[in-house]
Amino acid sequence: MELQILGIQLVGIAIALLIAFETRVLYKKGRFKRKDIVIWSSVSVLLLIVALFPLTFANFLSLFTDIGRGLDALMLLGLLGAFALIFHVYIRNQETQRQITDLVRKVAIRMDEIEKKKPVKKKK
Amino acid sequence: MKQNLVFVIPAYNEEESIVQTLKDVKRQFPKNDIFVVNDGSKDRTKEFAEAQGVHVLTHVINRGLGAALSTGIQAAIRSNVDIVVTFDADLQHLGKDVERLIKPIQNNKADAVIGSRFMSKKDVELMPRIKRFGNTLLTGVTNILSDTTITDSQSGLRAFNREAAEKLIILCDKYEVSSEIIHQLGHHNLRILEIPIKAIYDDRSVQRGTNQMPFKNGLRIVWSMLLRTIGVKR
Numbered sequence A: 001m002e003l004q005i006l007g008i009q010l011v012g013i014a015i016a017l018l019i020a021f022e023t024r025v026l027y028k029k030g031r032f033k034r035k036d037i038v039i040w041s042s043v044s045v046l047l048l049i050v051a052l053f054p055l056t057f058a059n060f061l062s063l064f065t066d067i068g069r070g071l072d073a074l075m076l077l078g079l080l081g082a083f084a085l086i087f088h089v090y091i092r093n094q095e096t097q098r099q100i101t102d103l104v105r106k107v108a109i110r111m112d113e114i115e116k117k118k119p120v121k122k123k124k
Numbered sequence B: 001m002k003q004n005l006v007f008v009i010p011a012y013n014e015e016e017s018i019v020q021t022l023k024d025v026k027r028q029f030p031k032n033d034i035f036v037v038n039d040g041s042k043d044r045t046k047e048f049a050e051a052q053g054v055h056v057l058t059h060v061i062n063r064g065l066g067a068a069l070s071t072g073i074q075a076a077i078r079s080n081v082d083i084v085v086t087f088d089a090d091l092q093h094l095g096k097d098v099e100r101l102i103k104p105i106q107n108n109k110a111d112a113v114i115g116s117r118f119m120s121k122k123d124v125e126l127m128p129r130i131k132r133f134g135n136t137l138l139t140g141v142t143n144i145l146s147d148t149t150i151t152d153s154q155s156g157l158r159a160f161n162r163e164a165a166e167k168l169i170i171l172c173d174k175y176e177v178s179s180e181i182i183h184q185l186g187h188h189n190l191r192i193l194e195i196p197i198k199a200i201y202d203d204r205s206v207q208r209g210t211n212q213m214p215f216k217n218g219l220r221i222v223w224s225m226l227l228r229t230i231g232v233k234r
Helices: A007-028 A034-052 A054-064 A070-117 B018-028 B045-051 B065-078 B097-106 B121-126 B129-146 B162-167 B177-187 B203-207 B214-230
Strands: B005-011 B033-039 B055-059 B083-086 B112-116 B158-161 B192-196
Touching (some): A007 A034, A034 A054, A070 B065, B005 B018, B005 B065, B018 B033, B018 B045, B018 B097, B033 B045, B033 B065, B045 B055, B065 B162, B083 B097, B083 B162, B097 B158, B129 B177, B158 B162
Parallel strands (some): B005 B033, B005 B083, B033 B055, B112 B192
Antiparallel strands (some): B083 B158, B112 B158
């Protein structure tokens, strides 16, 4: 089978390679745990497969969905996946922001309590 | 029975106005505790406030108006407080309005009192047009989503009795807090009253607060209210 690579496939391959590269860099820097490297490496491999063999993958997907054309199924699932990911990131970000605020608040109140307990210095 | 009143004043880079604000409050209420929440200011707000002999709670980084108000209210509840008054640090409010603000709470006629800038026609006309438009719009949305009928949801001058202060669980860190407070008061079926207050608008106060990015802040407020209403934000 002759492999013809179109422009959009090149973009997909570039994104997959970029994710793989970033994952490796972040893991080396110690910012990614083993779990993260497994997840993001899988994402980049999956993206690479989809970019290299879009029709094969789309036809495979159409077997499991009721959407007639494989490419349509691929687009729709991709879009839904992206929405789910955005929502997940949004919720996680909200939670992180809340934790930061809680921490900042606890420090402020604790510091004030320590300040109140300090003995008053007598003037010489 | 004498009730213990505590002021909560959130402040972010307010070195130009904090001293005058505190002097104004202390002139009217010399014996009451004042909690200034220095919200990660980069200027000398903390130093100036401390020099006035008030409690200064410092956020090590800037977290926004909502976070600062919540810190101040929580610190106030830890002390033996009966009434919590929130007061802006930008000289927009007058200390002498507080006496009227707390009266309904002292007389057990309300759980929360909002100082409204929209109850006196003469004073409304002094409000910059963009601010008037934005406030009216946000108050309308807040009232619909909170089942309340107030005239000024974005006012920074408020008073709460201890019960209301304890029930407030502030989740919004930024300017959405004003609507969030009204939403929570409505949600808990607390008695809300409004009294007319006088607000002072100088060039500085007009440049600050929600006026910095009115469209963006307005959208954030509406978005946050919607999330709360549908239960995503708890």
